Amino acid sequence: MNDDELIAGVRAAFEALDPVPDGVVAAGRSALGWRLPSARLAGLASDRAGRVADGVRGGAGRALTFARGGLTVEVEVAGTGREREITGRLVPPSPVIVEVRHAEVAAGGAVGRTDGSGFFCLPRVPAGLVSLVLRFEGGTPVVTSWVRL
Structure with missing residues (x-):
């Protein structure tokens, strides 16, 4: 043999x-299929469950911060059960298309756009493993670490 x-x-x-x-x-x-070889990773810098500021819509939730160089992505996750609402902002503000990567969401199925202040909202995101893709106009995309919502 x-x-x-x-x-x-x-x-x-x-x-x-x-x-x-x-x-x-x-x-x-x-x-x-989810690989973006040219993308840069914004790693999870902070994860604070249940510590969203008083008076924020949706009550207690989860606050996540992702960082890459001079870019910070601040995210708040609200909701229970099957779906979540993700609201966030970019620091510094920038015009960006924000896309959700999730096993149950088809490519381009959950997409938002930042406003002039860098804020964005992604309603009805399924619970589970999620990553965000930030597509800058004419720039290299940035992806966040995968987190379980």
């Missing part, structure tokens, strides 16, 4: 005794 035959036998044994669930394989394949 050579190495190739041994590896083939081990692979067959694992496929028979402990196969990879179909959902995991599908998630891995779909993740490749």
Whole structure:
């Protein structure tokens, strides 16, 4: 028995005794479609659950901050159950198209645009793993880290 035959036998044994669930394989394949090789990552800098300022619409929620160089994306998440509302702002303000990446949302299915002050709102975002894509006019896109809402 050579190495190739041994590896083939081990692979067959694992496929028979402990196969990879179909959902995991599908998630891995779909993740490749979400890649934006030229995008820059804005990492999660702060996550404060239940500490949204008093008087903010929707009551207690979750406040997230993503940072990349001189760009800060401040996000508030409100809602319970199946859907969330994401409101946020860019610091410094900039005209940007904001797109939600989520397994249940088709590309371009949940999109918003910042106003002159850098504020945006994305209503009815499904609960689950979410990342935002910020598409700057004539610039390199920025993506946020994935977070579970």
